[in-house]
Amino acid sequence: MLRLLGISEPDLERQLLRRSVTELSADRHACADCGRTPLVGERYHRYARGKVVCELCRPRHADAPQTTDVVRHSERGHAVRLRVRPAA
Numbered sequence: 001m002l003r004l005l006g007i008s009e010p011d012l013e014r015q016l017l018r019r020s021v022t023e024l025s026a027d028r029h030a031c032a033d034c035g036r037t038p039l040v041g042e043r044y045h046r047y048a049r050g051k052v053v054c055e056l057c058r059p060r061h062a063d064a065p066q067t068t069d070v071v072r073h074s075e076r077g078h079a080v081r082l083r084v085r086p087a088a
Contacts, residue, residue, distance in 0.1 A: 029071070033057040038071045 045065035
């Protein structure tokens with residue numbers, strides 16, 4: 001069927017891979033200075049106008065960041081939590 005549409009299987013695979021990578025990177029913070037994505041557990045700093053800077057590039061900025069956050073795992077909040085039952 002792909003041959004009828006004029007698309008080869010490798011071209012289709014490349015297109016699907018590009019689309020999935022674009023969707024994955026759309027929800028990530030990237031450093032405004034170096035362009036890398038901070039790792040899980042690493043701090044990132046947010047400056048004025050939404051500029052996000054990673055921990056490695058933070059010393060390049062003289063001013064203090066507006067907020068400092070930790071990169072969380074994508075499954076944060078979706079895990080099963082144990083509850084402590086009150087003593088009877």
